[in-house]
Each structure stands twice: as structure tokens, then as C-alpha cells.
Amino acid sequence: MKARIHVTLKSGVLDPQGKAIEHALSQLGFQGVDEARTGKVIELNLAESDPERAREQVDLMCRQLLANPVIENYDIELTT
Amino acid sequence: MKAAVVVFPGSNCDRDVAVALERAMGRPPVMVWHKDSDFEDVDLVVLPGGFSYGDYLRVGAISAHANVMREVKRRAGKGVPVLGICNGFQVLTESGLLPGALMRNKSLRFVCKDVGLKVETGQSLFTSRYETGQRVTFMAAHHDGSYFIDDAGRRQLEDREQIAFRYCDERGQVTPEANPNGSVANIAGIFNSEKTVLGMMPHPERMADPVLGGEDGRAMFEGLVEALS
Numbered sequence: 001m002k003a004r005i006h007v008t009l010k011s012g013v014l015d016p017q018g019k020a021i022e023h024a025l026s027q028l029g030f031q032g033v034d035e036a037r038t039g040k041v042i043e044l045n046l047a048e049s050d051p052e053r054a055r056e057q058v059d060l061m062c063r064q065l066l067a068n069p070v071i072e073n074y075d076i077e078l079t080t
Numbered sequence: 081m082k083a084a085v086v087v088f089p090g091s092n093c094d095r096d097v098a099v100a101l102e103r104a105m106g107r108p109p110v111m112v113w114h115k116d117s118d119f120e121d122v123d124l125v126v127l128p129g130g131f132s133y134g135d136y137l138r139v140g141a142i143s144a145h146a147n148v149m150r151e152v153k154r155r156a157g158k159g160v161p162v163l164g165i166c167n168g169f170q171v172l173t174e175s176g177l178l179p180g181a182l183m184r185n186k187s188l189r190f191v192c193k194d195v196g197l198k199v200e201t202g203q204s205l206f207t208s209r210y211e212t213g214q215r216v217t218f219m220a221a222h223h224d225g226s227y228f229i230d231d232a233g234r235r236q237l238e239d240r241e242q243i244a245f246r247y248c249d250e251r252g253q254v255t256p257e258a259n260p261n262g263s264v265a266n267i268a269g270i271f272n273s274e275k276t277v278l279g280m281m282p283h284p285e286r287m288a289d290p291v292l293g294g295e296d297g298r299a300m301f302e303g304l305v306e307a308l309s
Contacts, residue, residue, distance in 0.1 A: 013228060014262060016188050065145065068138055068174065070181040071228055 004077040008039035081309040083109040083124040093129030100285040104301035114146040123308040127168030139224040140170030162277045169279035180229035186262025190223045198248040204275045209303035215252040216296040218282035225281040227263035244269040
């Protein structure tokens with residue numbers, strides 16, 4: 001089973017890289033981008049085949065290491 | 081007084097802080113490798129600056145789970161003083177010993193310069209040699225020094241007098257222009273609620289000898305020796 005974890009910054013947390021991307025897009029002539037926010041994607045290959053248990057494991061991994069709950073949210077996507 | 085300096089792979093200010101400690105203590109600190117799960121009894125643990133684990137995942141995130149940190153957390157829980165400088169501050173927030181988080185500088189640039197700091201309280205083990213409100217000059221050298229904490233957390237830090245240092249201008253005024261990295265409320269360093277743990281981005285050890293451009297940092301180490309001997 002594979003897990004794909006999207007880690008994003010909480011709203012209200014300053015994202016200077018997002019701001020730089022926003023600025024660069026408008027420099028390139030792309031109009032209408034109100035906001036850009038950055039994040040990261042982490043992919044894991046898991047031995048666990050039960051989706052419920054896999055989600056539990058990955059959730060624990062996110063809380064202990066993969067995301068920092070002070071500044072980040074995470075979202076877990078499981079695929080077989 | 082005895083001190084330990086923790087060395088992570090990628091630490092690069094461990095020797096500098098060891099020199100500053102040795103001068104103040106009259107003996108060298110114990111250097112503790114990150115894989116060690118135990119080390120001799122000491123009166124102070126220092127987490128030095130650097131780029132431990134190449135800043136992978138998030139600054140300080142991997143180091144916060146190193147073997148040695150379990151022991152550092154245990155001792156901090158018993159009241160042993162811990163000082164985290166720069167990357168050490170990042171490790172302290174990631175390990176939960178201090179609140180908040182350190183993020184990429186607002187300018188996205190690496191900041192390497194002398195910075196003015198306002199001492200928010202002289203009432204601590206770490207700042208006893210400074211006057212409350214005094215302006216000191218330390219050196220900042222970081223890419224991820226923007227301190228973030230939510231409004232409720234910031235108010236709590238202020239109410240409990242847990243803010244140790246704020247970035248200030250030449251006249252000691254805490255202004256947005258004097259903020260080098262976008263930190264919330266110009267925060268440069270904070271204590272835990274017992275004031276036994278201090279984390280700060282600027283480097284006192286880089287201002288501990290006239291040859292380095294200043295001596296304001298020396299007083300921190302001398303004050304610690306006085307308090308812990």
C-alpha cells in the first residue's frame with residue numbers, strides 16, 4: 001500500500017516562498033492568481049495492506065515527525 | 081561548573097561555543113555525540129548552531145528525535161538548564177521543549193550580520209549579567225530564523241515573561257525595520273515557563289571576544305557560570 005502525504009502551511013502562517021511564486025507568476029504575465037501557498041508531498045511504500053491500519057500508522061508518523069502541528073496541516077491519501 | 085555541548089551531524093558552532101564556555105568555566109565542556117543515549121552529569125546542556133541533518137524535512141526536525149535528545153528532554157524535565165543557539169533553538173521547538181516554530185526568513189535570504197537585541201528580562205540564569213531593557217549586539221547567521229507562534233501563544237509568552245530577547249534598532253527600539261527575519265513580535269529568543277531552557281537565534285558565542293567584533297555575548301556564559309557553580 002502506498003501513502004501520499006500532503007503537508008501544507010496552516011492559514012495565517014507566513015509563506016514567503018508562496019509570495020515569491022505569486023510575484024514571479026505575475027511577472028510572467030499570468031493574471032488572476034490571488035495567492036500561492038507552498039507545501040510538500042511525501043510518498044511512503046507501506047508493508048501494511050489494511051487501509052484503516054495504514055491510515056492509523058501514517059497519521060501517527062505525521063504527528064510525530066512528518067508534519068509540525070504548530071505550523072502545518074497534513075492530508076493522507078492511500079492507494080494500493 | 082560542568083557543561084555538555086551536543087554535537088549533531090552538521091553542527092558547526094559546537095567548537096565556538098565550547099571555546100566560549102571553556103573561557104568562562106576554566107575547563108572544557110564535555111562534547112556529546114548525538115547517538116549517545118547517556119552522558120555524565122552536567123549543570124548545563126548546550127545545543128549548538130549549525131545545519132544538523134542538512135536541515136532535511138524541517139530545520140531541527142530529525143535532530144529532535146536523535147538518541148541524545150531523549151536524555152536532554154529527561155534532564156530538562158528535572159530542571160537541568162538547556163541553552164539552544166540557532167539550530168539548537170530550532171531543535172528545542174521541534175522537540176517540544178519550547179513553544180512555536182522557526183521558519184524560512186521572510187526575505188528568503190540567509191541573514192548573516194550583527195543584530196541589536198533588547199534584553200527583555202535580566203531575571204534568569206542566562207541573562208543575570210544584563211539589565212532588563214539593555215541593548216546588546218550579537219550575531220545572527222541563519223536562513224530559518226523567523227519565529228512563529230499564534231496570537232494566543234504570543235500573549236502567553238508575554239504574560240509569563242518568557243520572551244528573553246527581541247530584535248531592536250541602534251536606539252534599543254523594537255521596530256519592524258529592526259526585525260531581520262520576520263519573527264512574530266521581533267522575538268529573537270524565548271524561555272520555557274520555568275526559565276531553565278533558553279532558545280535563541282543570534283549567537284552569543286560569536287560575540288565573546290573582542291577579536292570577533294564584540295564581547296556582549298561573554299556575559300551570558302559568565303552569568304551562567306556564576307549561577308551554576
